[in-house]
Amino acid sequence: MCHDLAMPELSVRSMTQPEFDEWQDALARRFADSKVAAGTWTAAEALDKARQANAALLPEGLATEDNLILKGIRPDGTPVGRLWITLKHPQGVAGCAFLYDIEVEPEFRGAGYGRALLAAAEDAVREHGGTALELNVFGDNPVAISLYATSGYAVVTQQMRKAV
Numbered sequence: 001m002c003h004d005l006a007m008p009e010l011s012v013r014s015m016t017q018p019e020f021d022e023w024q025d026a027l028a029r030r031f032a033d034s035k036v037a038a039g040t041w042t043a044a045e046a047l048d049k050a051r052q053a054n055a056a057l058l059p060e061g062l063a064t065e066d067n068l069i070l071k072g073i074r075p076d077g078t079p080v081g082r083l084w085i086t087l088k089h090p091q092g093v094a095g096c097a098f099l100y101d102i103e104v105e106p107e108f109r110g111a112g113y114g115r116a117l118l119a120a121a122e123d124a125v126r127e128h129g130g131t132a133l134e135l136n137v138f139g140d141n142p143v144a145i146s147l148y149a150t151s152g153y154a155v156v157t158q159q160m161r162k163a164v
Contacts, residue, residue, distance in 0.1 A: 007115055015070065020062040023082055067087070070083040083121050098134050099121055099134070099135040102117055114144075
């Protein structure tokens with residue numbers, strides 16, 4: 001692993017079932033909020049649609065094949081964030097995994113844990129034979145966009161919208 005010296009130490013492990021259940025609820029809420037903010041879904045339908053979308057992607061829950069659902073842990077055992085990676089790209093891009101979710105707990109944001117989690121995701125993809133990692137980021141998230149850009153990610157597709 002080649003990491004920036006300023007990056008905090010972090011390990012990842014698979015989530016437990018109770019952690020997964022709690023994460024699923026929070027993930028659906030964040031996804032719904034993002035879709036509403038992007039104007040893709042209405043507030044009334046968003047949470048149900050988000051839960052349905054996540055259930056379709058994880059039909060066996062935590063045991064869904066080719067998915068890594070990980071918890072980021074500091075050396076002292078404190079959990080600092082989560083990752084959800086599918087090793088099979090949604091559009092079938094060979095060798096390319098897809099990062100569905102990366103999140104740092106609010107109290108650890110701005111301290112390098114996002115970059116450490118991203119590096120851990122890349123390591124996990126390599127360990128499973130992948131050669132690339134792709135992700136989506138909403139345009140109204142400049143902090144995440146900066147993290148990905150400074151971590152070597154390049155824009156491969158882009159959607160734009162204008163209110164008329």
